Amino acid sequence: MCDFNNIIPLMENFKNNKKYIAILNTSRELFWKHGVRRVTVEEICREAKTSKMTFYRFFPDKIELAKKVLDLFYEESLLNFRKIIRDDSSASVKMQKMIQMKLEGSNEISNEFIQDFLISANLGLTSYFEEKLKVIWAAGIKEFKLGQDEGWIRKDLNIEFLFFFSQKIIPVLNDKDLLNLFSSPQDLIVEVANLIIYGIAPKE
Amino acid sequence: MCDFNNIIPLMENFKNNKKYIAILNTSRELFWKHGVRRVTVEEICREAKTSKMTFYRFFPDKIELAKKVLDLFYEESLLNFRKIIRDDSSASVKMQKMIQMKLEGSNEISNEFIQDFLISANLGLTSYFEEKLKVIWAAGIKEFKLGQDEGWIRKDLNIEFLFFFSQKIIPVLNDKDLLNLFSSPQDLIVEVANLIIYGIAPKE
């Protein structure tokens, strides 16, 4: 008699909805380029070929959409990260893949996007971002600790330190003069990966 | 008794004014990234470390500023172009330099910027842009005709055709597979320049 499916909103069915996905993709692109502040709901709808009413059926407002975009981005990044960590290649290759990923920047959040999360406190995104970052950071560290358990990362390594270190080292790797020491970027990546994995001691 | 210098506004003295230059540079950067529409006067002032009042002393509004930015960009581009054309290197080297310039995109107007000139008719920039383009186009053609007079460009070449052609050819040169046929991008540029200058006939 009483079918609750008709009463309780089918929240998570959105995921497969074409329009919902179109809005997410379009907004991600626009947010990436220009940040949240500069992009209007109307613009997103126009680009995603949807109407405003449909937009508001899915998202209460632009800010919540931005949060969702951030969520999905992190989810995706973590998945990529996990795939490399749990991959059954050697430690050195894993590290190479991670460096590659970092260099390509495919896992990098755009500057314009992040600015609106961090700087313009007015949008109310700052704390959300910080919370999210903490969670992701923890998840990433957990993955690395897995590597310690599996034995291909030494147990006395400070993972938190490694994370900070890897953030700082990327610009250095993009140095033109450094690149010239190698016959290809790939060779540089291998060299760095080996340094990180094996240090400077000879492999026994 | 009557000093007209005090009455007639010293219009063109702006050119050397620090603040004026700061506003132009800042706005160019912002317009380049986001287009005119998305950038606010207040934002420009903030970035250029100047006040709104100073802004309005130099420019009646954002649109006039955008026009000025376009003007200066074209002026600069034409100067670069002229420098190459009137340079006393060989025809082939001239062409190499021009191709290089095109590839670097340093003389390319940004897409975001141009969008606001072309698409959003509301800003009233479209006709201004078209007029300007005509003038620059003509100036460019005139430079090339100089080359014809000087004898290093054959007299029966249709310069207008060459212009269209060179616009279309750039993306082709950025093709990865094409680049792989050469040991360096520079070699590709030399090859293309030689083709344009000498055609396929052997140099006598």
Place this chain on the structure above:
DNA sequence: TAATTATTATACTTTATTTGTCTATTTAAA
């Protein structure tokens, strides 16, 4: 130094844009 001029910060009004909601219609699916 005093006078002049340029610049700024702030507050404020006006104008324009954006938001979010409401309809009446159209389109698509069951």
Place this chain on the structure above:
DNA sequence: TTTAAATAGACAAATAAAGTATAATAATTA
């Protein structure tokens, strides 16, 4: 055919941006 989903357009309310006025400060120059 009925039901649900999506759209276009109009709209009031909220927000943001433009542009002006004023008083206070800093920088120049005579």
